[in-house]
Amino acid sequence: MAKASSPTDNGKQKVRSAEVGTDILKALAELSPSTSLSRLAEHVQMPASKVHRYLQALIASGFAEQDAATNHYGLGREALRVGLAALGSIDVLKVAALPLSQLRDELNESCFIAVWGNQGATVVTIEPAVRAVTVVTQMGSVLPLLTSSTGLVFAAYLPERETVELRDRELAALQHGA
Structure with a gap:
């Protein structure tokens, strides 16, 4: 019989998802201005299908974007906004x-x-x-x-x-x- 996941397990999964998402954002920054899905997946050492799912969520929230001509991915406007806010807070x-x-x-x-x-x-x-x-x-x-x-x-x-x-x-x- 399958073990039911406890609320704590679900919380850990959500935190892990956030960690994976930020790892992908960092990789997009390192591989900027744009990169292919396969190169990004190789860089973060994850299956391309998993990276693609995260990219779709990042695109929906404005943190990533996909170039229609090349199908390459890069950082989106929200990533820029967050980066500029961080820069603005530095003395x-x-x-x-x-x-x-x-x-x-x-x-x-x-x-x-x-x-x-x-x-x-x-x-x-x-x-x-x-x-x-x-x-x-x-x-x-x-x-x-x-x-x-x-x-x-x-x-x-x-x-x-x-x-x-x-x-x-x-x-x-x-x-x-x-």
Whole structure:
């Protein structure tokens, strides 16, 4: 006679299902931007039929999607939304504090973090070097776009629409000052 499953067994099964689903989501992330069912099944070491059932549930909830042209699977909009929410909860300055001080110690140079603000590259935290002569900058300082290494990094990686106005102002000021 078959043994009836207890409520505890059913709860464990639901938790195991959640674990399998998250394993498949992680695999989709690792194999991104998209992957075939067979490659995904091989990656998670499960039968393709089982992975397919989980993918159908993930697609229905928006966490995965299937490309109609290739039949490949990838992460869906809900996975993006959850990822962005997690990123938004990270205190970047707190995470960067230890590596910043380690860099300062290794180089014996002042180090800082700048973010792109409404006026340009803005210093938000500083780890000053411990020596007689150092380059001094202050929190809140706005660095030039065209004549500072920090500004040049932002100019290189930000979309041009973000920097064009500041670039044009600085170019005009440099030409008038020359």
